[in-house]
Amino acid sequence: MIKDLENGKHEKIVTRFPPEPNGYLHIGHAKSIILNFGLADDFNGLTNLRFDDTNPVKEDIEYVNSIKEDVKWLGFDWDGLFFASNYFEEMYSRAILLIQKGLAYVDDLSADEIREYRGTLTAPGKESPYRNRPIEENLELFEQMRNGNFGNGEKVLRAKIDMSSPNINLRDPIIYRISHTTHHNTGDKWCIYPMYAFAHPLEDAIEGVTHSICTIEFEDQRPLYNWIVENCDMKSQPQQIEFGRLNITNTVMSKRKLKKLVEEGFVDGWDDPRMPTISGMRRRGFTPESIRSFVIETGVSKGSGAVDSQMLEHFVREDLKLKVPRTMGVIKPLKVVITNYPEGQIEWLDAEVNPENPEMGMRKIPFSREIYIEQDDFMENPPKKYFRLFPGNEVRLKNAYFIKCEEFLTDEKGEVIELHCTYDPETKSGTGFTGRKVKGTIHWVEATNSVPAEFRLYEPLILDETAEEIEEETEGAEKTFLDHVNPNSLEILQGFIEPNMAEVQAQDKFQFFRHGYFNVDPKSTDKFIFNRIVSLKSSFKI
Ligand code: ATP
Ligand code: MG
16 A cells, blocks of 8 residues: 555545445454554545445345444544445446446346356356347346336346356346335335446445455455446546455354344344444443454454454453453342341441552442352352352451351251351451461452342353354255354343442443453343453353
């Protein structure tokens, strides 16, 4: 690109991000966004957001709005905002130009026949009997196509290139098809629509895009891209550059598959926190910074090997580590009564907001005779090396005192429902007590002031590492990616948080001691819902 600027080929670099508004953006799109905006930024250039809305069947304004929101949230601001459908008139006249030059023709073959005539990688294609229609007749028929005189699929317009080209994309590709469908932007104005391969190079050229960055599967289309730009007499000549798609282990990313997960009720919408969509990741608690560093650090190669999903977790931990407050929350509560602590007394203890970032200051946490701890932090018959509570054992309560388990109460089923402990006032945190040591430190919340909260814990939605490669229900296929959906991807638990958190807002993030990073779900209503973004260490092994 530097060369293009230096030798005067371009005065300014112009890129574009061209989503089709047929679904929500996912993390793969984030890679394309970061590349397009990033490259233009590096060279002080411009980037357009362009909706590639040339296929009326699948597109919707809901998607247009979500895409704008997601691009902004990722931290990018477009220069021009365009809709490919606003170029339909110009595309139509460029198609007429091709017909006039003898470079396009109306074909009456059916879709099946066209496929058959196209040949294979090893066998050349066969010319359609309609290939040599006179120019006048082609002009006439194309106009009739536009006027709605034919039904869907009755005719198509094809570029006349080379039926024996070794590159199948050049074997007279279809450039216009008939589709009597209402379009989200142009309504019923059109019943013919340009094909992607024809429309995309024209869109780029119309906007003066200099570098058209796309994914690697378009490499074989590059000769067609250049053919269209050249033969349609476009003033500006964009250059197509390919990069490798982003794939992540245990993640499906294509919109077609994500849509299936939504429609078949495997998740609760496109923004379900288990989805790899930008809106899902936002709701889960990922930050734009973490997504950007993930994309940048995992690199721009042409290869498409899947990136380990734990890399994403790594980058969000790194981002949140120094930024978010630490706090305590009990996810599976077990009540503890501290029998030697005065009844009715509340004591406010000092704790750092984030020990790794002292600038965040201190917080106050209440302590009293009744607290909650995790059920897992008590065992009646512990195995070796279990350093938490069991009858007769002593542990440290984080930021508070040592407590010792004196007895436990069970219900009629034998489940432990309450512990009775004693505390040692000498052992208060921060007083430098060195009298004796304990091996376990557990977290807790004071029971009478605590705030109820719901915790949602996640596992990967898909249990197959290479899920993206599993093809969809082709007839007779034994398994589809839907067979790999994890039935335990969501666990909902009811617990308690510290009272100083009663004022938290949607999207606030915290590190809960021992449990990991959490985000306040924006759909929390009467109760706080905390989505676990990631645990403190990666623990999930398949
Ligand atoms: P999908 O298969 O998910 O529908 P798409 O390529 O059809 O993806 P578009 O809306 O056409 O989706 O994509 C807009 C841009 O994002 C394109 O330039 C596309 O190449 C890029 N893109 C889509 N998926 C990925 C991915 N996994 N990695 C990198 N770039 C991607
Ligand atoms: Mg697509």
